[in-house]
Amino acid sequence: MSILTREFYLCPDVVQVAMDLLGKHLVTRMDGIITSGIICETEAYAGVSDRASHAYGGRRTARTEVMYAIGGTAYVYLCYGVHSLFNIVTNEADIPHAVLIRGIMPAEGQAHMLRRSGKERITKDSGVGPGKVSKLLGIHYSHSGLDLAVLSDKMDTPGIWLEDRDIHINRKNILMLPRVGVDYAGEDALLPYRFKIG
DNA sequence: CGGCCGATCCACT
């Protein structure tokens, strides 16, 4: 087991990072409660040239400013007024690449996940859907800007990080698909920037 | 300041 370090997130190829994240554990510590899931679906957002990205054209707003932070920073935003969507900023500072985490397979703390989601059982798709990822793991848009590579040692502060627990996903088992919900992006909506374990 | 709308989810038909 090893915690993913800054080096992992600094990779200049956001598409590569999106694929490498499959099989990694996404772990949160909220109010001292640890929950985690194995990442099974991601989407890459390729910065200023990507019409689907919030940073397209170099746009900077109060919300998206964190996308310009150094790789390994959390970018979480509110979608449809209801869902917090969790992204991992990648690449060096001022290059606003990000990977949206679209799905996890619940691992540790499943009882807490059930409580957070109001469901009775964990099923195969309990953690599939970007809103559901955050719901299960207790991630809120107020956590935007958290550093995923340098953890606070205070148990009572929110913590989000990733772990490599030696799960290797063979490239042949990665499905490459168009991204979801980005029809407004014109030709970029067709890019195969969505990755899931097949 | 007002109005529109979204990198979604779920209940309901």
Place this chain on the structure above:
DNA sequence: GTGGATCGGCCGA
């Protein structure tokens, strides 16, 4: 398959 929920962010006036 469809539509409502729900509200912060973004843009135009």
